[in-house]
Amino acid sequence: MKRKSLTFALMDAPFESARTVTAIRLIELSLRRGHDVNVFAYEGAAALTFSRQSQHPNATHGRTLEEEDHPLTHRWVAALLELAAANDVKLDWVNCGLCVDERGVGETIPGVRRGGPPDFFKLALDSFNTLVIPTR
Amino acid sequence: MTDYFLIESRDPFECADVHANGELAIALAQAGHRVRYFLVQNAVLAARAAARSNGLATIVRAGIPVLADETSLRERGIQPAGLLAGVSPVPLELVVDALAAGSRVLWH
Numbered sequence: 001m002k003r004k005s006l007t008f009a010l011m012d013a014p015f016e017s018a019r020t021v022t023a024i025r026l027i028e029l030s031l032r033r034g035h036d037v038n039v040f041a042y043e044g045a046a047a048l049t050f051s052r053q054s055q056h057p058n059a060t061h062g063r064t065l066e067e068e069d070h071p072l073t074h075r076w077v078a079a080l081l082e083l084a085a086a087n088d089v090k091l092d093w094v095n096c097g098l099c100v101d102e103r104g105v106g107e108t109i110p111g112v113r114r115g116g117p118p119d120f121f122k123l124a125l126d127s128f129n130t131l132v133i134p135t136r
Numbered sequence: 137m138t139d140y141f142l143i144e145s146r147d148p149f150e151c152a153d154v155h156a157n158g159e160l161a162i163a164l165a166q167a168g169h170r171v172r173y174f175l176v177q178n179a180v181l182a183a184r185a186a187a188r189s190n191g192l193a194t195i196v197r198a199g200i201p202v203l204a205d206e207t208s209l210r211e212r213g214i215q216p217a218g219l220l221a222g223v224s225p226v227p228l229e230l231v232v233d234a235l236a237a238g239s240r241v242l243w244h
Contacts, residue, residue, distance in 0.1 A: 004236045018177045019145065022228070025207075029232045129235040133243050 013044025
């Protein structure tokens with residue numbers, strides 16, 4: 001299929017909803033299909049790229065930090081950025097700046113940028129199609 | 137005629153307004169639009185043939201293709217043979233392809 005520009009709006013905070021996993025899967029598939037992707041991370045989703053997320057052991061199940069290997073969303077996004085670069089397509093990840101400040105998650109992984117709702121409006125206007133994945 | 141790709145992500149046994157999304161699908165189809173109804177995450181729980189009192193059978197009877205994310209089905213131990221008649225297991229790529237084809241993709 002011809003290369004298109006697709007925009008996704010995410011709203012869920014990390015570690016809370018299956019929607020985050022599905023959204024990451026959709027973004028990955030879009031990049032693998034050769035499409036350019038824009039992501040606007042709003043509200044809780046602004047914390048997905050917070051670089052200070054840390055893995056932890058699981059005392060309940062008796063697993064060490066290494067055995068638990070707890071998934072971190074900032075690593076998922078970093079992997080998506082690497083995938084985009086490898087496939088020579090664009091991944092423009094925009095975090096809502098006010099949402100970032102409210103949550104104190106301004107320390108992000110490299111390759112993402114700060115913006116606001118007007119950026120989402122422009123991304124949607126300039127894209128071929130847009131999918132909003134809202135919270136409840 | 138507009139192409140609609142409705143995504144249902146919620147368990148109808150937990151979330152009452154899933155029913156409204158199904159009604160939207162049927163209304164759009166009756167208005168002459170092309171509609172596909174895609175189940176993902178806990179929404180696939182309603183696709184079990186043994187599940188009762190959900191609106192999926194009504195959507196199927198309306199002639200709307202009902203699709204279920206293969207990964208969501210596998211995660212929940214639902215085999216293709218155990219699906220409601222008219223529900224087809226499909227890969228998540230269909231959502232990306234619908235977006236790239238210009239469908240109106242709505243998430244619920």
